[in-house]
Amino acid sequence: MIGGKRFRSYLSLEACKICGGKKADVIPAACAIEMIHTFTLIHDDLPCMDNSDLRRGKPSCHKIFGEDIALLAGDALNTLAFEVIAKNCKPAKVAQVISCLSRALINVVYGQVIDIQAERKNVGLKKLREMHLLKTAALVQASLKIGGILGGAKDKQLKAFSNYGYHLGLAFQIADDILDATSDSKALGKPAGLDEKNKKSTYVSILGVEEAKKMASFHSKKAKKALNQFGKKAENLVLLADFVVNREK
Helix, strand or coil: CCCCCCHHHHHHHHHHHHCCCCHHHHHHHHHHHHHHHHHHHHHHHCCCCCCCCEECCEECHHHHHCHHHHHHHHHHHHHHHHHHHHHHCCHHHHHHHHHHHHHHHHHHHHHHHHHHHHCCCCCCHHHHHHHHHHHHHHHHHHHHHHHHHHCCCCHHHHHHHHHHHHHHHHHHHHHHHHHHHHCCHHHHCCCCCHHHHCCCCCHHHHHCHHHHHHHHHHHHHHHHHCCHHHHHHHHHHHHHHHHHHHCCC
């Protein structure tokens, strides 16, 4: 409850609206997605992961409550998210939504495994893209698809959301790499320069800042193009594709 962009839950709300669904139909799933995202942040910050002491401008969960309680808090949010979906989403859609979210979460975990194993190693763009598609884009894609599912999307529409999420997730992550290298902790609300400190390969370490910006812009444009079939209905998602590469935190 201490802030954050609510980025992924917003994607679900917009996707549902674009497909003609009602806000009330997607709110529980959007809340569940935010719980999942917060769970991943709590675990990401742990000393055994990224060892980050700051999140959203406040001390990380484990800095306030200890590593044991932080670990359990993440576990609880992960489990509670699926209970919220099971109890509050349309019964006919529950299995599809849970399947989509659980698959995305498995991909996030796999992406984190790659991230840990890649520390202090030089990895190429191909491996870096694979990691970010799993660690970042997977939940972005799932957020959109879940919103679409609950809004009654057709297969063609779900595919468009998936393509949009693919490129939006990469643009978001590249922008994160750039901000980590160029911004400061006060502006970000989390420690800046953590990637370099942990000797991680990033788009900035491989390409440099300017080329990384070009790649982020490329994926932002591809994301917007994926929404062509929706016309003006997708105006907010088009604006969001610009926001992710121009944000300051």
